[in-house]
Amino acid sequence: MTSYAVLRRRLRARAAGVTAALAALVLALFVVTLSVGSYRVPLDDVVVSVLHLGENPAVDFVVNGLRMPTALAAVFAGLALGLAGTIFQQLLGNPLASPDFVGVSEGAGLAAVAGLTVFHVSGAPISLLAFGGAMTSAALIYLLAWKDGITGYRFILIGIGVSAFFVALTGWVVARSEDWEARSAMTWLTGSVGQAGHGEIRALVVTVLLAIPAAVVLRRQLGVLALGDDAARALGARLELARLVLLGLAILLVAVATAAVGPVMFVALVAGPIAARLLGPAPGLLAAGLAGAVVMLTADLIAQHLLPASLPTGVVTGAVGAPYLVWLLATSNRKS
């Protein structure tokens, strides 16, 4: 009995330690993002400028004016996708069930690409279209999968169908558009933290800051739902309500993140498994969100500064998160 208590305390301490380490890493990467570029700002000047401890117009302009939007977009889009991805994966009981595979991002993609190539709009309207597309496809999946409740398996299969439908239409829209339109559509579909406007970033930051406490409160419900419907019902969980609230939260997070930075792939997919390999089978949502932010920030740094040509963030996210996940898979001994 005592050894069980000791083990439990150790696991909890480990979870807190790993989460704190991830948070520190996010903070460090955030400061580095603000510091590097064609005009290099020393790290201490960055801190001074961000905290408004001193006046230096040139540094303030570069740090707060030019680089802050990108850095904020990277942190909060990463957090949002990491949180949403792990909620989807735990709720549906499938490590591949991230929003990029079950059709939420694809609806956003179709709406935005149609906006770019058919209606010839750009900027904020595209973000609104992407948001609307994500919500519409999510609602469609939910309604089609509803049959005396939602089961994870049916939700995934319907998600596959809806996603294939939107991908095919997107391919068709891109194929029939002019060269330059197709190029701007492809760039948007790759996703980049640099493309976020001020309005979208504000919406993203507010949503994530509200969502994190909600997610922490709902964490218990998620754990109960992950046990399976029968066990959850036996424990007295109000199944459908809890599931609807959690799904709605995750979908909202994906929609605002996609509206701001485009459908950046793989962050939502890898964040949860990375946190799980570090922490144990049902990791804290916060840890998964932070893992997402680390992947996003690192990917942006590599895309902007390490590669010969500056590339959209979405090109690199796969190259950052994937090898790390592979290494964790290869080295961890845990039975999964």
Next chain:
Amino acid sequence: MSGRVAGLAALLVVLVLTCGLSIVLGARDVSWHTLWSAFTAYDDHDTAQRVLREMRIPRTLLGLVVGAALGVAGSLLQGLTRNPLADPGIMGINAGAALAVVSGVMLLGVGSGPASVWLAFLGAAAATAAVYGIASLGRDGATPVKLALAGAALTAGMSAVTTGIVMTHIEALNALRFWQVGSLAGRYLPVFWQVVWFIAGALVVSLVAGRLLNGLALGEDVARGLGMRVGLVRAVLFATVALLCGAATAACGPIVFVGLVVPHVARMLCGPDYRWIVPYSMVIAPVLLLAADVIGRLALGRGELQVGVVLGVLGAPVFVGLVRYRGVAEL
């Protein structure tokens, strides 16, 4: 039992009909009579007969073997990983093939033709081997969860490298654009002969593997208790999948949706027994692929709609309807 045999026979009849339609329908319709005389009294100067012998029939043959390969590969993968989302795309096969094609252009200057088919094949095989190798590391071996995650992770990494190359090398982009469409058009007899023996061999292995997949579906411990050598079976079946998808993807480019959806449809029709799911998938998949191809040829009046677009726009709603109203049979 007899219901399943009857169902399979009915599906075979549908397949034969679909093949016939794929041969006679198109930008220029050909009569059944011309089809008959193209074999009995071939006339080199008759355009209709030449269209048949040189384009329609090879295209249909290619659709037949590629469709069967993708459907069976999908059902093997879903059985191996016990994951309804497993498909050739997620297991790194398309990404490996694409990376090989693009690297071929960049490093060797090989853009198209038979060489790129071999490159795509090698890339797909190498990627599959890597996914399996990574999933097997660690104490518990290649468990379903680790297979699925390793596949998704490697796909992400390889796609990133491919995009990086494509964005900096314009010739590579053009080769990839051509290859990535995923189409039966323009890839005829030589390509068919390049891949058909690989696919045929792997299909035979798959047909006798149904019992093994049923064993794996019971869970690793039970399968081992039944006297099965789980590690060996997994490795052999995974190699079969690599052969099937590698050959199909090399021949026609990445065709998604078929491998993912057909096994679910087969499972809805014949239940969870893999001895039936594999042959059902082998017949349903080419029907789906050829039907989508024919519709793509006819839909626009002029020109063609890519088979992938048709599969998604028409196939997806049908699939959603099946899931909703026939109910799902879980893995």
